[in-house]
Amino acid sequence: xxxxxxxxxxxxxxxxxxxVEAPGAxxxxxxxxxxxxxxxxxxxxxxxxxxxVLDAIDRGVPLERNIANHVAAGMRMWAMELGATxxxxxxxxxxxxxxxxxxxxxxxxAGGGVIEEFTGKLLAQQEPDASSFPxxxxxxxxxxxxxxxxxxxxxxxxxxxxxCIPTIFISFTGEALDYKMPLLKALHAVxxxxxxxxxxxxxxxxxxxxxxxxxxxxxxxxxxxxxxxPDLVLTERTLMGHESAKxxxxxxxxxxxxxxRVSAFMRELEYECYKLGIPVKTRHNExxxxxxxxxxxxxxxxxxxxxxxxxxxxxxxxxxxxxxxxLLHEKPFKGINGSGKHNNWSLGTDTGINLLGPGxxxxxxxQFITFMVNVLQAVYKNNALxxxxxxxxxxxxRLGANEAPPAIISVFLGTxxxxxxxxxxxxxxxxxxxxxxxxxxxVSLSHIPELLVDNTDRNRTSPFAFTGNRFEFRAVGSSANCxxxxxxxxxxxxxxxxEFKQETDKLIESGVRKEEAIFTVIRKYxxxxxxxxxxxxxxxxxxxxxxxxxxxxxxxxxxxxxxAYLTPQSVKxxxxxxxxxxxxxxxxxxxxxxxxxxxxQIEARVLGDLALNHVIPVATQYQGILLDNVYKIKTVFAxxxxxxxxxxxxxxxxxxxxxxxxxxxxxxxxxxxxxxVANKIExxxxxxxxxxxxxxxxxxxxxxxxxxxxxxxxxxxxxLPKYRELLFIR
Ligand code: ADP
Ligand code: MG
Numbered sequence: 163x164x165x166x167x168x169x170x171x172x173x174x175x176x177x178x179x180x181x182v183e184a185p186g187a188x189x190x191x192x193x194x195x196x197x198x199x200x201x202x203x204x205x206x207x208x209x210x211x212x213x214x215v216l217d218a219i220d221r222g223v224p225l226e227r228n229i230a231n232h233v234a235a236g237m238r239m240w241a242m243e244l245g246a247t248x249x250x251x252x253x254x255x256x257x258x259x260x261x262x263x264x265x266x267x268x269x270x271x272a273g274g275g276v277i278e279e280f281t282g283k284l285l286a287q288q289e290p291d292a293s294s295f296p297x298x299x300x301x302x303x304x305x306x307x308x309x310x311x312x313x314x315x316x317x318x319x320x321x322x323x324x325x326c327i328p329t330i331f332i333s334f335t336g337e338a339l340d341y342k343m344p345l346l347k348a349l350h351a352v353x354x355x356x357x358x359x360x361x362x363x364x365x366x367x368x369x370x371x372x373x374x375x376x377x378x379x380x381x382x383x384x385x386x387x388x389x390x391x392p393d394l395v396l397t398e399r400t401l402m403g404h405e406s407a408k409x410x411x412x413x414x415x416x417x418x419x420x421x422x423r424v425s426a427f428m429r430e431l432e433y434e435c436y437k438l439g440i441p442v443k444t445r446h447n448e449x450x451x452x453x454x455x456x457x458x459x460x461x462x463x464x465x466x467x468x469x470x471x472x473x474x475x476x477x478x479x480x481x482x483x484x485x486x487x488x489l490l491h492e493k494p495f496k497g498i499n500g501s502g503k504h505n506n507w508s509l510g511t512d513t514g515i516n517l518l519g520p521g522x523x524x525x526x527x528x529q530f531i532t533f534m535v536n537v538l539q540a541v542y543k544n545n546a547l548x549x550x551x552x553x554x555x556x557x558x559x560r561l562g563a564n565e566a567p568p569a570i571i572s573v574f575l576g577t578x579x580x581x582x583x584x585x586x587x588x589x590x591x592x593x594x595x596x597x598x599x600x601x602x603x604x605v606s607l608s609h610i611p612e613l614l615v616d617n618t619d620r621n622r623t624s625p626f627a628f629t630g631n632r633f634e635f636r637a638v639g640s641s642a643n644c645x646x647x648x649x650x651x652x653x654x655x656x657x658x659x660x661e662f663k664q665e666t667d668k669l670i671e672s673g674v675r676k677e678e679a680i681f682t683v684i685r686k687y688x689x690x691x692x693x694x695x696x697x698x699x700x701x702x703x704x705x706x707x708x709x710x711x712x713x714x715x716x717x718x719x720x721x722x723x724x725x726a727y728l729t730p731q732s733v734k735x736x737x738x739x740x741x742x743x744x745x746x747x748x749x750x751x752x753x754x755x756x757x758x759x760x761x762x763q764i765e766a767r768v769l770g771d772l773a774l775n776h777v778i779p780v781a782t783q784y785q786g787i788l789l790d791n792v793y794k795i796k797t798v799f800a801x802x803x804x805x806x807x808x809x810x811x812x813x814x815x816x817x818x819x820x821x822x823x824x825x826x827x828x829x830x831x832x833x834x835x836x837x838x839v840a841n842k843i844e845x846x847x848x849x850x851x852x853x854x855x856x857x858x859x860x861x862x863x864x865x866x867x868x869x870x871x872x873x874x875x876x877x878x879x880x881x882l883p884k885y886r887e888l889l890f891i892r
Contacts, residue, residue: 166390167880171887174384179422180484182430194439196244198237198318206236218314222350225314230282237318238267238280241325249280249325251288251310254341256296256753258643260471261331263290264324285327286312296756297339298749308333313342316468319438321475328468337746341645342464344741348649349463351656351739356509356517356533359659362666362676363529369512372652373632375460376470379501379640380477381452381489382424382891387883388487393768397761398491398641399556401769401861402777404869405497406886420447421891424454427484431456434476440469450499451889460506460632463652467645470503474641490641493559495885496865500560501640505647508632509533509655519631528677531582532662532684537633538573539687540658541626542694544650544735545571546715546726548626549637551650553723555761557639561718569718570709571637572696574624580697586681587688623700649741657735662687721850724754755850759840762853766837769864770830776881777868778823784875785819788812815874822867829867833860 185192194201203212211232217223225233241249250262267278289309297308310329318327331340338344349372356370388394393401420428428445435442441459448455456477458469477488493500509517515526517533541548548571553561561569575583621627625637638647662683669679693712698705710716717723726732727747736742742750792809799805806813840852872880 165878165881167883167887168878170384170386170390170883173386174485174887177384177423177485179426182426182433185433189436192433193436193441196320196437197439198240199439202240203236206240207233211236215314222315225286227282227286230286230312232282234280234282234285237285237325238278241318241320242267242278244320245323246320246325247323249284249327251290251312251329252326253290253310253329253331254471254643254645255331255339256298256341256750257757258641260475261290262324262326288329290331296753297333298752298756308339313346313464315346316465317439319472321438337749338742341467341643341649344649344746345467345645345652346464347741348652348656348739351741352509352652352659355656355659355663355739357511358663359532359536360511360517360529362532362680363525364511364513364515367511367513367515370517371510371512372463372648373460373506373508373510374463374466374644374648375458375506375632376466376638376644377455377457377504377506378470378473379448379453379455379503381450381491381494381501382427382454382481382486383452383489383494383888384891385482385485385487387888391882391888392772394487394489394494396768397765398489399494399559399765400496400885400888401765401772402865402868402872402882403496403885403888404872406884406889420445420454423484423486423891427481427486428454428456430483431477431480434480435473438469438472438476440473440476442473448499448501450495452891453499453501460508463507463648467643467648470644492554492556492639492641495889498885498889502560502636503638503640503642503644505635505638505644505651506629506632507635507648507651516631518628518633528680531586532680534579534628535583535684535687535691536658536662537655538575538694539662539691540651540654541571541573542691543658543731544654545694546717546723546729547654547732548635548647548650549715549717550723550726551647552635552637552639552642553720554639554642555720555758556641557637558718558720560639561637568625568700568706568709569723570700570706570714570716571625571694572700572709572714573633573694574621574627574697575695576621576628576697579628580695583688583695586685589685621697621700624696625700653736653739653741656739656741660739719851719854720758721755721847721854724751724758724847727751752846755846758850759846759853762858763837765861766833766857769861770834772882773826773830773864773868777871778826780879780881781819781823781871781875784879785816785823787876788816788819792816818874819871822871826864826867826871829860829864833857833864836860 198206200216203215207215211229214223214225214229215233218225238249247268248264248266250264252260252262255261267280268276269279271277287309308331310331313328313330316328318325320326328342330338330343330346332338332343352372353370357367360367360370383394391400393399432442432445435458441461442456443459444455444457446455447453456473458466460466461469474490477490481488490501492502508519511517515521515529517529518537520530521527549569620629625635627634627636635647635651638644665683666679669682670676674682693714696705696709706716715726728751733744733747736747737744792812795809795812796802796805799808836852836856840849840856843849843852872884
């Protein structure tokens with residue numbers, strides 16, 4: 163056994179779990195120890211500074227420069243005590259992932275020597291050399307540079323020796339070049355709109371928070387095997403590989419025992435997460451072999467998004483200690499479930515009410531139904547946009563495949579809520595509403611005295627499901643920045659709540675009683691949004707046909723799906739709630755199309771290289787061995803007919819190899835030609851369309867023959883680790 167593959171397999175299979183030192187303390191002793199949170203602020207900031215920062219965090223009051231100086235000084239002191247020597251503005255450019263540029267605290271002193279310094283100016287704003295981040299032309303056309311600005315609502319933290327400061331990233335003319343800025347605006351918009359609606363029910367509500375609890379799925383592969391698969395290294399997914407004889411058919415992985423090596427990794431990951439203040443809570447195996455999930459306790463959306471990004475980079479860091487590579491790609495292995503990132507989402511008031519959870523009394527339930535129905539209406543009107551918010555070259559492998567929700571957004575409500583909505587819809591006028599005598603102001607819906615929603619009523623095939631006290635947006639991809647989905651969802655809901663308020667107020671102004679007005683509008687929405695409700699099997703063929711009839715967006719081409727951001731309806735909505743301007747929407751779509759093209763382009767190159775450099779040479783080498791054998795048989799057996807019979811098997815393999823090698827070569831050549839044509843297209847949308855329609859289809863055609871060759875070529879010659887080796891951690 164000489165080839166690299168066997169060395170890697172031997173190494174991978176002989177590994178023992180890495181011992182992780184137990185922290186020797188309770189989680190609460192070290193939770194958040196690397197975060198400049200309120201506890202640390204109280205220690206390191208003066209009372210006056212603390213108050214100003216808390217006002218900025220809680221109420222968005224701008225911080226004055228001299229206050230920023232004090233914060234910076236306190237932050238630096240804290241960070242240096244923990245061994246930090248550098249700082250960075252940490253931001254989320256339009257690629258998935260985060261960006262940072264580290265600077266040392268050290269500054270030269272006028273009289274010579276070095277002093278550690280960190281000013282409010284450096285904390286508050288920086289100009290990263292950002293010309294290489296995708297900007298969809300905004301920065302190039304309008305301004306040469308962009309800058310990052312501190313987001314005090316997400317606390318600074320330390321990774322290794324660096325103080326990381328969460329920031330937004332914008333152009334000099336103020337356009338967002340990142341995910342965080344529009345996310346903060348969307349959260350502000352939904353807060354404003356939802357608070358206004360809450361006032362119908364409770365005048366004490368001052369703020370509505372949007373909450374997110376993500377569930378991160380991922381694969382682990384041994385790092386030695388990973389390194390010998392150029393496709394994994396360069397594209398994070400396998401572009402070839404025949405299915406393993408055993409994969410997930412036995413369904414023995416889900417909730418099975420976690421392998422020792424993996425649980426050592428998970429323990430260390432959890433420890434690192436706790437120090438960073440990420441409240442991870444559950445861990446388990448997923449459906450596919452080597453697939454796992456980690457989920458935290460939900461948090462306010464901005465923080466949850468930052469924590470998810472931080473988790474993803476922490477996973478990669480920790481995995482190295484255990485000789486693993488983490489695959490966050492949505493579909494690393496063909497024929498095996500891909501990875502998603504369910505986004506559990508809800509709205510809650512500062513008075514402690516979950517607006518998407520059934521309440522304790524009728525008034526709370528009317529409020530609940532109001533929000534529930536507005537979400538339904540928002541998802542209905544923006545189903546194409548929501549799909550666009552999660553669409554990517556990677557995620558396209560999951561959506562519409564037979565394992566994940568289809569590329570059609572629908573909402574699952576469960577039998578109880580469906581029943582309530584049906585009753586409301588069919589109830590005569592406003593007879594369902596009456597003000598209860600005792601409390602005077604309380605509203606009662608005779609049909610919904612008390613709601614106890616059974617959240618075991620679940621439908622795993624729905625892309626957007628109500629699960630008792632929240633909605634679960636399940637179509638989000640595992641490698642995505644959750645912000646994209648959260649921007650679209652919160653914007654849509656904010657806009658919808660605004661409309662609801664306007665319609666309801668109009669009725670009230672015309673003399674209709676408040677409760678009646680609310681009910682009338684809700685009833686209208688229940689009827690209008692009916693098409694989005696679907697509790698059946700989302701994987702079925704019938705549903706695709708049915709969805710088409712209902713007028714839901716059924717587009718499956720990713721570049722075309724992105725158009726949903728630029729419809730007049732979307733443009734109007736994003737600007738009405740002040741989340742993204744038309745110019746920003748256009749620029750961001752340019753980036754989306756460009757990223758799509760580049761992903762397919764890279765995959766096409768890697769596939770071509772592997773086909774020509776790994777597969778064809780190995781196949782022809784094996785063919786040579788077979789030919790040798792035939793030659794020898796003919797030499798030994800003088801009787802030609804007899805020799806022919808004896809070599810029959812070899813002959814058929816020799817022919818099959820030739821046929822497949824020829825097809826592979828021809829298709830790779832054709833794919834290269836198609837790329838040349840596509841590369842000449844200047845318009846980003848058109849180019850992405852060409853890559854999607856003209857180049858992408860080659861992948862499966864080429865792969866098919868490669869995978870067949872893998873089955874017949876001598877195992878010892880094959881250079882790439884096979885699925886059965888990649889997928890089963892010992
Ligand atoms: P599942 O059964 O779908 O795996 P989990 O119990 O693991 O669900 O929870 C999934 C996520 O939903 C967790 O992050 C949890 O904190 C979050 N979650 C629970 N309640 C809410 C809520 N009201 N709003 C947002 N997220 C929530
Ligand atoms: Mg879930």
